[in-house]
Amino acid sequence: MIPTRFTETSVGDMFVVRNAGNLIPHSQHFVDEMTSCEPAGLELSCIINDIKHVIVCGHSDCKAMNLLYKLKSEEESSLEQRRISPLKSWLCTHGKSSLNKFLEVKENLEKPILFSAETPQRKFVAYIDPENKFCIEDKLSQVNTLQQLQNIASYGMLKKRLERHDLHIHALWFDIYTGDIYYFSRRAKRFLIIDESSYEIILAEVRRYYS
Ligand SMILES: [Zn+2]
Known part of the structure; x- marks a missing residue:
């Protein structure tokens, strides 16, 4: 599924960075001039443009998230494994914060999970899959999607924009089997399906808080 298709945008409307597991590395992983393409994409889009x-x-049934869930086993995530698998190495480095957060709350998913967003002070809570429709890896995938908001906000270059509400961070989650697209509503504290019955509520939230 191509983001430009489900968002009905055309050329020039969006700058898209795709990677395994929709992960944005936290800024703490980079020292000096070392970086990766995700923060460079953030600078290009949010600062320059x-x-x-x-x-x-x-999205659901994400093979990267399915693998990340397996990496809870020490054997699967051993140094030896990481050296022969770039995907495991990538997920261990940049997906572990999502995995650890998820494993902490996995047994009590009816309770809300706390995330931070634009600034460390702007926190929000999330109920993950309250209707219990999705498998464990999909629940992890939703937690992981929300965890990236914090990672994006970790870049000093974005700080002023985020503090002044000139830059906003959102989360969408896509069910590849039903075609449903979910928007994470901080007001509803959960992912809401975007459909005829919800779009006005979602639009009102976006207009009120993010424009
Ligand atoms: Zn995926």
């Missing part, structure tokens, strides 16, 4: 909305898109 002055784009005001960043959207993290996750």
